[in-house]
Amino acid sequence: MDLNFKKISIIGLGLIGTSILHAIKDKKEDELVTFAYDINPEHRKIVLQMKIATFVCEDIKDAVREADLVILAVPVGSMKTVANLIAPFLKKNTVVTDTGSTKGSVVNDVYPYMPDNVYFIPSHPLAGTEYSGPKSGFSSLFKNRYWLIVYDKKTYETKKLINFFQTLGSFVEIVNTEYHDKILAITSHLPHLIAYTIVGTASDLETDLKNDVIKFSASGFRDFTRIASSDPIMWRDVFLNNSDAVLEMLQRFNEDLSDLQKAIRKKDGVKLHSFFSRTRSIRKKIIDAGQI
Template sequence: MSMIYRRVALIGLGLIASSMAHAMRRAGLAGEIVGTARTPATRAIAREDGLCDRVTDTAAEAVIGADLVVLCVPVGAMGALAAEIAPHLAPGATVTDVGSVKRSVIDAVAPHLPDSVHFVPAHPLAGTEHSGPRSGFAELFDNRWCLLVPVPGTDASATARLRALWEGMGSNVDEMDADHHDLVLAVTSHAPHLIAYTMVGVADDLRRVTDSEVIKYSAAGFRDFTRIAASDPTMWRDVFLNNREATLEILGRFTEELFALQRAIRTGDGDHLHAYFTRTRAIRRGIIEAGQDTDAPDFGRGTR
């Protein structure tokens, strides 16, 4: 793979940014990787590990002379960051982000950017429950999807170049409109996360079942919920506050269906339950066939 950007500035050095640094290096996609983070602690770790070629103390310094600037901070912090870097951006540079919500990030970032730069919002659909500069790894994006959400007027060649970067980091790339992105992600990610957080909270709250019982006996299904619900609280607070409408719509649908299934349990309507539980298996098969999961039983976790 050959170099796609001469200088990439990563603003924020958490899971996504550090994985990008590793993935860009694996394929030689960037001439120089410059990074910065909000706290001295994170910058010190990045320097110690050699995560980037250069770590600057401020975002303003980091973006100087960069032909790609990637905003890798929580969704709610994007707008202030854009305002901070705007005066320092090189003409012709591309600005992108990796935020999990797109409409609100576009609304918060776009107004600050000068006309001389290209803005191509993006969202890699890959993550783990870990965070911080040491949680990243080069393979995170392999065979996962990255959604590009170009705004009206975005230069096609800027979009194509960013697409090449994500493909070089191992991703499959699709383009999508911001509102549709936010609805799709409400279904595949945001609502499931809120539900998992809620179920883990209920288990923690219940007086008659001890935490130690919940922990010991978690392998029966609950365990997967706790992994999801171990994700970063700040990131997820910002996701829900910034994808409010779509998340609430999906949760409304979810509650409706849950009530119908509760009623079936209460009235003993086994046929309704059986039919519902049968229908949901087709989606699972599709996911395995699409290579987005393996069919190994319980992912070998039963055997550890």
């Protein structure tokens, strides 16, 4: 059973797309051919200059027509348009996957366009940085990170895809779509929303105060500004496409924050100390799980 793809198409040349190209190139498999496409001509030009793809295509159909694996690494808000564009040109038995952070929306947006003889297996690498664009990619981005697949059929094609993600260094797990969107709402989407908010709050302060906030930015705030410097289009699309799960988690968060707010107002040191002690143990578990 040959589990290797021979012709891989990457649609979207941002952090994720170019990291996949770097990682594939690092494997030095001469028989493997990559096709790269981005709607932005500037991004195509940069990838061409970096020489990380076998072919950089000027037309999206040329990027997919020969591929046995097509990876959609575009913002989730563009999945529908891209699926519609590529569908007529997909080869029989091609595996199509994506890297979007909201899986319910991608399933809804992409499935209806996929021909019957094509395997659409949605996925999501839990990997990223605050940088974006074609120059931000690097080959080890997926190393020791989970790459989730939301697809319940254990077919030959699923095995091929799992094998491919493992080749890039990832641990692969299969989860259900709705569950994925809930987990991501609390571990990724809500933290980003909060970070964007607090940096926004700081940037609305009076000028003197704002300048000194930047000058004296302490460690907590610095981390938040890093998160809040992530790609605005990607994140707009995430919140538009996982709004139910995000709003649910946000409601829980708001209740907890109100509790702590009250404890501060009432100077309830016992409650604050007990809350702050509890959260420490979660950190320890993450370190133990090797995900630092």
